[in-house]
Amino acid sequence: MGKKEIVNRVFLFVLFIVCEAGLILQIDKYYDDKKEELLKQNISNIEAQFRIVNKNLTELADSSFRGFIDREEILEVFAKRDREALFNLLKTDYLYLSSLGFKQIDFHLPNNISFLRMHRPEKFGDDLSSFRYTVEYTNRLQKGINGFEIGRVLPGIRNLFPLFFKGEYIGSVELSFGLDKFENEIEKVYGIYTHSLIKKSDFDKMVFLEEKQNYKLSAENSDYVELKEDEGRDFFNKITFNKEFYERVAKGLKSQKFFNLELPNEHYIVSFLPIVSPKGESIIYFVFYEKSQDLKLFEEHRHDRTVLFSLILIVVFFLLYQLMKIQELTLRSKKDIEKEKSRYKDLMNLASDGIHILDKNGNIYESNQAFANMLGYTYEEVLKLNIKDFDTNNYNPKEVEIKIDKAEVFNVKHKRKDGTTFDAQINAKWIQLEGEEYLYSSSRDITQERNAYKKLQKFIDLQDNIVVVSDSIEINYANKKFFIFLGFKSLEDFKKKFNCICDLFVQNDRFFHLGKIENGENWIEHLEKIPHSKRIVGMLMYDYTIHAFAVTVNKFEDGYYILTFTDITQTMLKHIELEDKTIHDKLTNALNREYFEQNYKLLIKNFTQNSSKLGLAFIDIDHFKSVNDTFGHDVGDIVLMDFVKTVQKYSRENDILIRWGGEEFVFIFKTDSLNGLIKALEHIRVVVELEEFKVVKHITCSIGATLYIEDESIEQTIKRADEAVYKAKKAGRNRLEIVN
Structure with missing residues (x-):
């Protein structure tokens, strides 16, 4: 390898590395941008879903207040400050409202003193002025308010309503949903796992000491807590967080803004939605875990496209490398090719068979002298011929290729220059010459062999x-x-x-x-x-x-x-x-059971070819004993012989009639269907009924038949036919019965 060739290869390798690195960077940027768009769209979707669920819960609280609380008997008892009576009036309704998701129904006096907590009736009399802004606001302004707020027991979605009795303001009532109601609605409607985080500093200030056991530190950040009742949902047992996730969550929570991020390797988009309390403080975060098929597809597509484009790049550079090598080889091997062609032509001329090489269009590319002599042309004339000029079959090389897929040797008829023809055997194969496909063919004159074969065939036929x-x-x-x-x-x-x-x-x-x-x-x-x-x-x-x-x-x-x-x-x-004699009945000359035993397998094979079926019937001459008793056994023998002649006369050449014993016969025949079987046997029955027999004049027969079922024993077929003829006799004789 020369110095220039080494430099070319090094340059090609460096160029490949640069292109591969640029390709990977471009693919990464494209999918990072797509992921950013997806996260932005997720924020819009979460906000819309939050608004819809919040609105639905507010409307539920309004209608529940009007239907269950804002009633005269409730207001009157509250105005009298009869706590026990108020609890008893509402306890049944409270159970129903609890089933709708309400966690708290609390009554407050105008001075913000807790009067009755339906969920904790034993806890009352505490001043909520400094803890519950919504209670203080409603009592102060005597108008309703709603929003998310931490309570002394539970955080919730607070819906406060002012209460009036006979025109006087008597206090307020609160219908609150637990945060789990909101979370469950989001999960039920949108299929998104949701839970809520409460700032630990607010939790420490607000919640009763004995209630704090119902909370635990958040899985996402230790500065926040969440209700333990979330443990029933085993979501966090299915996923894992890494250090980067914790760091990004901590940074986002400090901003107190809506943010989201991807959970690595899990294909979740985790969204943190801050909820501002009615007082204007951000105290609660709703966290949404949405499984994103798009994220998974982005990762798969990023990998697949990186691999695909890398392979394409490899193929392109491999082809460039091959072109470089071909260019080098072409310059080096022109003389070698010419030398090889000359040697190849010498070998062709040594062959006794007619060698010729055809291109894809059927033109002769090369030939030896023997082939030219075979056709009566000069070598120069042969090189101008097309296959249609010397082959009477007028096939083209592509048709020959189909034949070669099956056999490399086939016969054709060649035409000489003078118009005469001769039989030739071709041995052909596709070869590569100078990068092109050609058909290499060797022709041999087989006229004498063909004539000798015809004579031999004629002799054998004689x-x-x-x-x-x-x-x-x-x-x-x-x-x-x-x-x-x-x-x-x-x-x-x-x-x-x-x-x-x-x-x-x-x-x-x-x-x-x-x-x-x-x-x-x-x-x-x-x-x-x-x-x-x-x-x-x-x-x-x-x-x-x-x-x-x-x-x-x-x-x-x-x-x-x-x-x-x-x-x-x-x-x-x-x-x-x-x-x-052993296979024919001595009296009637019908075939006998010996014949059946020897040949039934062959009959099955012959009669069940090409979807045909074998029909088997028992034919029994009705009241034959009466014939013998009335007219004598000699007349009975005549009836049996004439019966056989009648059936054979009106049946087909290949139908088989076997005397089974006494006046009982087996009839075997080929049929295409059950209908064909019925038609053929009805024909036999009617023919026998109408035939005029010697002495006895008329007789009838009972027929029982069936179709042979593939792979069953012949005994099973016979048994069914025997059952059928028994049914025909029992049903009154002179009839056909089928058992299938």
């Missing part, structure tokens, strides 16, 4: 055997014989119901099937291990007839196998016929 290519989990290729045998139109059609051909193997001990291997074992590898004589599987043809196949396994590539299924049904005809 085989009379079923041939599939599988990885043991799903089928990747199948010949025509496969689709003809199973009745599917295409591999996609087959995969809607099954994945693997092994899903079709009949679970019969005569054949190999998945039940004979361990869970998770590869069934094709297992087939390879067992003797050829046991590599025989049974599969149901589309018409549900069983065919036997000898299986040949050949490894293909990358975990795939070619499986050949040779139909050996004819060579095993006796076994197949025996099998067929």
